[in-house]
Amino acid sequence: MKTIIVYSSQTGFTKKYSEWLAEELGGETISVKEASKKDDDFFDSFDAIVYGGWVAVEKIHKLDWFTSRMAKWRGKKLAVFCTGASPATYSGVNTLLDKALNDEQEKYAKVFYCPGGLDYSKMSLGSKMLMKTFSAMLKSKKNKTEDEKAMAEHVSASCDMTDRKYLAPIIEYLRK
Template sequence: MKTLIIYNSQTGFTKKYAEWLGERMQATVMNLKEAKKEKDGFYKEFDAIAFGSWVLGGKAVKAEWFLEKAPAWKGKKLVQFMVGAMPGDAPEIATFLDNALNEEQKQYIKAFFCQGGLDYTKMKFPYKQMMKAFSSMTAKKAVTEDEKKMAEMIASNYDESDPKFIEPIVAYLEGSE
C-alpha cells in the first residue's frame, strides 16, 4: 500500500509520530508546507493518506487543509491523527475525537489521538504565554489527584510520546483493525 504521511508540527512531537508512521508503513513523509505546494495529481498515486497535527484548544491545528482535500480522496484510506499533551487515557479524548470530524467525514476518515508532550523551548511566544497562564490556572484550581498531576505535568517540559501510540493507526491502514 502506497502511503503518504503529511504533518504539521510546532514543537516536534507530531513530526516524530509522522516519522515513526512513515518508517513503519514505508511511507512518503512530508510537512504541510511541502504538501500544499503539490498539485492535485500528486496525491493520485497514494492508496492511503494520513494527516497529523498538534492540538490547540481541542482542535487539530491546520486540519482544514486536509479536511477540504479529503472528499476528493474518498477512495483512499484516510487518517487524521492528532498529537496532544493530555494523557492518552484522559476521558476528554473520546469527545475530542468525536468532534474532530463531522458525520459525513466520519464515513471516510478515521481519527486517532497520540500522546505527545510539551516543549516550551520550541513553542512560539503566544502559545507559550497561553500555556503558562493555563498551567498557573490549573495549579490553582487543582483539587483531585489527577488534576494535581496534570498541573504538575504542564508546568514544565515533558515527553510522553511513544511508538505504541501509532499501533491503532497502523492496524487501520493495514486493514487489520
C-alpha cells in the same frame, strides 16, 4: 500500500510520530506547508493519506487542510492523528476525537490520539504564554478533578510522552 503522512508540527512531537509511522508503513512524510504547495494530482498515486497535527485549544492544528480535500480522496484509506500534552487517559481526549470530524467525514476517515508532550524551548511566545496561563489556572483551581490534577502536572514543565506503541491502532486501521 503507498502511503503519505502530511503533518503539522510545532515542537517536533507530531513530526516524530509521522516519521515513525512512515518507517512502519514504508511511506513518506511531508509537512503541511510543503503539501499545500502541491497540485491535487500529487496525491493521486497514494493509496493512503494520513494527516497528523498538534492540538491547541481543543482543536487539531491545520486539520481543515485535510478535511477540505477528503471528498477528492474517498477511494483512499484516510486517517488523522493528533498529538498533545495530555496523557492518553485524559477524558478530554475522547471529546476532542469525537469533534474532529463531522458525521460524513467519519464515513471515510478515523481519528487517533498519540500523547506527545511539551517542549517549551521550541514553542512560539504566544503558545508559551497560553500554556503557562493554562498551567497557572489549573494549579490555582480548588477541588480539581483527577484529570485536572494530571493535566496540571503535565503542563507545568517540558515533557516527552511519545512512544511507538501509540501508532499500533493507526497501523492496524490502515492495513485493514
